[in-house]
Amino acid sequence: MTITALAVLAVGTYLMRLGPLLLHERMAFSDRTVRIVELGAVALLVALVATGTWFEGPEFAGWARPAGVAVAGVAVWRRVPFVLVVVLAAGTTALLRLAGVP
Template identity: 45%
Template sequence: MSSAVMPITAILALAAGTFAFRAAGPLLHGRLSLSPALQRLFTMAAVIMLLSLVVNSALLDGGGFAGWARPLGVAAAAVLYFAKMPFPVIVIGAAATAAGLRALGVA
C-alpha cells in the first residue's frame, strides 16, 4: 500500500467511526434503557474527560509545563465562573490575568 493511501484510509475509518458514534445516540435513544447508576457513571465520565482536557490544556504546552501564567488565567476563569459572572467577563478576565502575568515577566 502506498504511503499516501494509508493516512487517507485511517482518516476515512476514523470519520466513519465518529459518524457511527454520533448517530448511535439519536437512533438508540428510545430503544435502550440504562439504569440510574449507569446514567450517573456516564455523566461522571463525561465531566472527568472534559476536566482532563482543561487541565491538560492549562498545564502543558508541547509536552512540557506551559508556565504559570496560563494555569493562573484558568484559575481566574474558574473564580469568575463560580462568582456567576457572564461568559464574556470570564473570558476577558482569564485573558487579562494571563496577559498581565506575562507582561510582568511570569512565563
C-alpha cells in the same frame, strides 16, 4: 489509502451519532450506568483542562496561565458573563507575562 481511511472514519462517526437516535427507544440504561458515564465525561474534561493549564508539551507552562485559569474559575463561580470571563482570564495571563512572570 488516505481517502479510504477518511471515508471509514466519516461513516463511523456518522453511525456513532445516528445510533443513539435510532436506538433510544429500544435500549434502557440503569441510573447507575448513566451516572458513571456522566462522571466519566466530567473527569475527561477536568483532565483536559488540567493538562492544558499546567503543561505546554512536556514542559511546565509557567505561572501566568494557571493564574488566568484561576481568575476564570472565580469569575465563573461568581456568575460573570462568559465573554467577560474570557477577557479576565486572557487579561490576567497577558499582564502577568508582561510583568515577566513565565
